[in-house]
Amino acid sequence: MTGRLKGKVAVITGAAGNIGLATAERFLAEGASVIAVDRNTEGLKAIKNSTADNLLAISGDVTSETDTLSLLEAATKRFGRIDIFFANAGVEGVIRHVPDYPMDAYDRIMEVNVKGVFLAMKHIAPHMSEGGSFIVTSSIMGLIGVPVNGPYAASKHAVVGLMKSAAIDFAPRKIRFNSVHPGLVQSEMFNRLVQDYEDPEAKRKAALGSIKLGRWIVPADIANAVLFFASDDSSMVSGQTLAIDGGQLL
Numbered sequence: 001m002t003g004r005l006k007g008k009v010a011v012i013t014g015a016a017g018n019i020g021l022a023t024a025e026r027f028l029a030e031g032a033s034v035i036a037v038d039r040n041t042e043g044l045k046a047i048k049n050s051t052a053d054n055l056l057a058i059s060g061d062v063t064s065e066t067d068t069l070s071l072l073e074a075a076t077k078r079f080g081r082i083d084i085f086f087a088n089a090g091v092e093g094v095i096r097h098v099p100d101y102p103m104d105a106y107d108r109i110m111e112v113n114v115k116g117v118f119l120a121m122k123h124i125a126p127h128m129s130e131g132g133s134f135i136v137t138s139s140i141m142g143l144i145g146v147p148v149n150g151p152y153a154a155s156k157h158a159v160v161g162l163m164k165s166a167a168i169d170f171a172p173r174k175i176r177f178n179s180v181h182p183g184l185v186q187s188e189m190f191n192r193l194v195q196d197y198e199d200p201e202a203k204r205k206a207a208l209g210s211i212k213l214g215r216w217i218v219p220a221d222i223a224n225a226v227l228f229f230a231s232d233d234s235s236m237v238s239g240q241t242l243a244i245d246g247g248q249l250l
């Protein structure tokens with residue numbers, strides 16, 4: 001590791017999940033101090049290679065305005081600044097065609113995947129350091145339509161609109177906004193979703209077949225792309241969408 005985030009303070013939401021965990025560990029290895037947030041507090045204990053000095057684990061719900069304000073207070077109290085915000089917490093919804101989609105699943109998706117990101121932009125971005133970087137986890141479903149999880153695709157398109165708008169809004173303060181768009185990542189989320197299909201094994205095979213580079217995408221692949229946006233290597237990149245999909249969309 002090369003210390004590409006040395007001296008920087010990064011918040012990661014959904015840090016107990018597959019992508020969040022891989023990114024937290026990568027950020028720590030690159031010299032950042034990390035505030036790891038998740039509603040699954042127990043899961044945050046899995047973060048490796050941290051010390052009491054460089055990691056603050058916080059239980060929080062990204063859909064709560066109160067929790068977002070508490071997060072801001074806790075992070076600034078502990079580390080004095082926020083340079084990087086990785087808005088990554090998300091839920092996957094269910095595999096249903098539009099007419100059969102349950103309204104409670106629709107509401108939950110919009111609440112976590114869209115409002116959760118917006119609250120961080122509204123309350124935390126204004127307090128980020130000049131030259132900071134805000135990264136959102138969208139999905140390849142934020143770039144294309146999908147027949148069986150329309151509300152998820154809608155939520156992941158919505159955050160691109162928020163990201164591009166915030167990129168303009170915060171440009172005078174030199175805070176950059178970008179989004180990462182993972183393809184099908186080997187993860188608990190994918191495992192849960194695949195079970196919703198009539199033939200999970202066939203879906204799994206088809207999913208792997210759609211990845212033209214010929215191997216599963218793993219959380220570390222996403223962490224690498226997030227690191228690029230978080231680091232000064234991308235200091236003139238803002239408002240961009242980057243698919244990490246092994247060529248799925250080609």
Ligand SMILES: NC(=O)c1ccc[n+]([C@@H]2O[C@H](COP(=O)([O-])OP(=O)(O)OC[C@H]3O[C@@H](n4cnc5c(N)ncnc54)[C@H](O)[C@@H]3O)[C@@H](O)[C@H]2O)c1
Pocket residue numbers: 013014015016017018019020037038039040043060061062063088089090091092112116137138139140181182183184185186187188189190
């Ligand atoms: N796994 C994939 O194939 C895939 C593909 C494209 C995009 N994504 C996106 O990547 C992001 C991370 O997903 P993952 O694959 O690591 O899934 P995951 O389920 O392993 O992790 C998601 C994490 O978010 C947390 N979370 C959910 N709702 C929350 C809330 N309201 N407040 C705080 N924390 C909350 C969960 O507790 C969990 O730890 C999500 O936004 C997801 O939509 C995943």
